[in-house]
Amino acid sequence: MTNARNTKQKQIILSILKEADRPMSINEIYVQVIISLPKIAKSTIYRNIDILLEQNLIDKYHLNDNEIFYRIKENRNEHKHFVICDGCKKVFDLPTCPIHDLENAMEEEGFIIKDHQIQISGICKTCAQKQ
Amino acid sequence: MTNARNTKQKQIILSILKEADRPMSINEIYVQVIISLPKIAKSTIYRNIDILLEQNLIDKYHLNDNEIFYRIKENRNEHKHFVICDGCKKVFDLPTCPIHDLENAMEEEGFIIKDHQIQISGICKTCAQKQ
DNA sequence: CTAGGTGCAAATTCTTTGCAGAATA
DNA sequence: TATTCTGCAAAGAATTTGCACCTAG
Numbered sequence: 001m002t003n004a005r006n007t008k009q010k011q012i013i014l015s016i017l018k019e020a021d022r023p024m025s026i027n028e029i030y031v032q033v034i035i036s037l038p039k040i041a042k043s044t045i046y047r048n049i050d051i052l053l054e055q056n057l058i059d060k061y062h063l064n065d066n067e068i069f070y071r072i073k074e075n076r077n078e079h080k081h082f083v084i085c086d087g088c089k090k091v092f093d094l095p096t097c098p099i100h101d102l103e104n105a106m107e108e109e110g111f112i113i114k115d116h117q118i119q120i121s122g123i124c125k126t127c128a129q130k131q
Numbered sequence: 132m133t134n135a136r137n138t139k140q141k142q143i144i145l146s147i148l149k150e151a152d153r154p155m156s157i158n159e160i161y162v163q164v165i166i167s168l169p170k171i172a173k174s175t176i177y178r179n180i181d182i183l184l185e186q187n188l189i190d191k192y193h194l195n196d197n198e199i200f201y202r203i204k205e206n207r208n209e210h211k212h213f214v215i216c217d218g219c220k221k222v223f224d225l226p227t228c229p230i231h232d233l234e235n236a237m238e239e240e241g242f243i244i245k246d247h248q249i250q251i252s253g254i255c256k257t258c259a260q261k262q
Numbered sequence: 263c264t265a266g267g268t269g270c271a272a273a274t275t276c277t278t279t280g281c282a283g284a285a286t287a
Numbered sequence: 288t289a290t291t292c293t294g295c296a297a298a299g300a301a302t303t304t305g306c307a308c309c310t311a312g
Contacts, residue, residue: 005286005291026276041294046277048292062193110256125241136266136311157301172269177302179267 004055010048012036014057014072023061023069135186141179143167145188145203154192154200 016032017024024032030045049070052058061069147163148155155163161176180201183189192200 003287003291007286007292009293039294042276043278043295044293112254123243134266134312138267138311140268170269173301174270174303175268 004051009033009037009040009044010051013045013048014052017052017058017070017072020072023071025067025069029070135182140164140168140171140175141182144176144179145183148183148189148201148203151203154202156198156200160201 012033013029016029026042026045026049029049030040030042033040033045049058052070053060056073058070058072061071143164144160147160157173157176157180160180161171161173164171164176180189183201184191187204189201189203192202
């Protein structure tokens with residue numbers, strides 16, 4: 001990817017993600033794209049999604065159980081603090097950070113919380129010392 | 132699954148997960164199991180993992196990028212607040228809940244944080260009203 | 263004995279890859 | 288024009304399923 005090109009395919013995929021108000025799966029993207037580009041190959045979707053991920057324009061999420069979704073980034077450094085509805089997969093930004101305040105606030109607004117997960121990734125002390 | 136049986140296969144899978152100090156992939160489990168049960172089929176691992184998930188004895192996680200791991204539950208209601216090392220995949224329990232305190236504490240202990248994610252799932256107001 | 267579980271092989275599903283032709287810069 | 292990208296088809300990888308046999312209860 002020395003010099004990425006701005007193809008029609010990539011433009012359409014990006015615009016669909018921009019207009020979506022929720023994360024989309026590869027297949028949902030595909031179904032949308034073939035409306036305007038009936039000949040597009042699914043492999044083209046995969047390849048472009050990879051490029052958009054590398055360019056840091058979209059984020060990748062595992063929702064429900066195994067399903068992978070992609071969502072456009074509002075900005076390059078956006079926090080991944082949000083709530084996703086299991087039903088419609090809409091993304092709700094979080095008002096505050098600390099979990100409990102947050103859960104109370106969400107529930108006051110009518111969101112029924114089933115589960116929450118804080119996941120922090122990085123390198124632990126031991127592994128860092130090996131490098 | 133009206134009346135689940137306690138087969139040798141299931142016992143061994145469970146004991147391997149119990150002894151593991153980190154989440155394991157299907158393949159890691161498989162490689163361990165064939166030591167004591169060389170004839171086991173991978174599909175048996177998949178089927179038993181599904182049963183253990185239904186029985187709420189293990190949890191399923193997506194780590195790194197796409198890899199699925201399984202981890203035995205300490206107890207039925209355990210919080211999923213932990214830190215996983217990208218290197219060794221060891222699980223570190225979190226001392227406190229609110230994110231920022233927590234990140235500072237982790238970093239003071241030498242953990243290099245690359246990313247964090249709080250994910251809350253449930254049903255939003257709109258979807259709840261449809262049901 | 264008998265439902266539930268297993269191993270094996272084949273079938274699915276999801277994703278990646280090779281390649282010749284098309285399109286962008 | 289020179290890369291890069293695309294569509295197509297085929298290959299791979301991961302997971303699921305059908306089925307005859309096995310086994311725990």
